[in-house]
Amino acid sequence: MKKRVVTVMAALVLLTTMMTPVFADSKSASVAIGADNTESQLKTIYGFFGIKRGDVEETIVTNADEREYLDGLVSLDKIGSLALSSVYVQEKDTGGIDLKTNNIDWVTDDMYEAALLTAGIENAKVIVAAYTPVSGTGALTGIYKAYEAATGTVLDEEAKTTAVEEVVVTGELQDAIGDDAVNIINSLKGEIAQTKTMSDDEIRQLIEETATKYDTVLDSQQIEEILVLVNKFNELNMDPDTFIKLAQASQGSVGFFANVQSFFQDIEGFFSGLFAGDK
Numbered sequence: 001m002k003k004r005v006v007t008v009m010a011a012l013v014l015l016t017t018m019m020t021p022v023f024a025d026s027k028s029a030s031v032a033i034g035a036d037n038t039e040s041q042l043k044t045i046y047g048f049f050g051i052k053r054g055d056v057e058e059t060i061v062t063n064a065d066e067r068e069y070l071d072g073l074v075s076l077d078k079i080g081s082l083a084l085s086s087v088y089v090q091e092k093d094t095g096g097i098d099l100k101t102n103n104i105d106w107v108t109d110d111m112y113e114a115a116l117l118t119a120g121i122e123n124a125k126v127i128v129a130a131y132t133p134v135s136g137t138g139a140l141t142g143i144y145k146a147y148e149a150a151t152g153t154v155l156d157e158e159a160k161t162t163a164v165e166e167v168v169v170t171g172e173l174q175d176a177i178g179d180d181a182v183n184i185i186n187s188l189k190g191e192i193a194q195t196k197t198m199s200d201d202e203i204r205q206l207i208e209e210t211a212t213k214y215d216t217v218l219d220s221q222q223i224e225e226i227l228v229l230v231n232k233f234n235e236l237n238m239d240p241d242t243f244i245k246l247a248q249a250s251q252g253s254v255g256f257f258a259n260v261q262s263f264f265q266d267i268e269g270f271f272s273g274l275f276a277g278d279k
Contacts, residue, residue: 080134101129159236184210189233207230
């Protein structure tokens with residue numbers, strides 16, 4: 001029995017060693033707060049961030065800032081007249097996007113992550129929060145500001161604008177067809193190497209074929225909106241393999257934590273059997 005316990009403890013140590021690097025490379029951080037929040041509301045938001053106000057640099061995002069990217073792209077009811085979304089961004093060296101949301105009811109986590117990659121943000125811890133449910137469309141402006149403040153870098157303006165359009169197109173598509181909307185857009189982003197040299201008609205055909213893979217039929221308007229977005233992806237100065245590699249990394253992390261869950265279930269079964277045998 002002693003040998004079996006030692007084996008289990010060694011496995012737990014190995015698991016801890018494997019997981020440690022995920023949390024070991026954090027760097028500078030910054031917060032961008034919606035200008036129309038009250039002090040009480042900000043206290044709630046900072047509670048979501050898990051830090052105290054003043055712990056990190058803080059910048060302000062106004063509704064005018066949000067409209068700079070959103071005007072003409074999304075309905076006024078989703079933009080609103082107040083800047084309430086706030087974000088916490090912490091720079092990371094590796095590990096991809098670690099994103100959480102609180103009280104965001106239209107933009108999904110997957111939509112944010114995909115858009116951040118488009119904007120050029122590959123490694124960061126991001127928390128998007130509001131004191132009350134909001135659409136979350138304006139939060140990308142805050143993410144840009146906080147990321148640039150935390151890292152001292154300036155994101156490409158065309159990439160930032162395209163990322164906002166991506167969120168809008170994906171969100172409207174999701175309203176129509178469901179969660180596969182983000183999968184369709186991400187799949188098309190992985191085809192940039194091919195779409196850069198395709199005609200519009202060839203891209204339209206690829207869009208339809210991609211939708212079919214997800215058992216989805218798109219109408220002509222949806223195809224045209226996606227076509228415009230794909231052509232904007234094609235104009236960005238990025239490595240065509242970026243999205244494929246990052247998608248594979250994301251899938252790998254999902255598989256890793258699924259294996260972790262299975263591991264602990266095995267441990268539970270082991271100890272159940274171990275102590276049952278000692279009765």
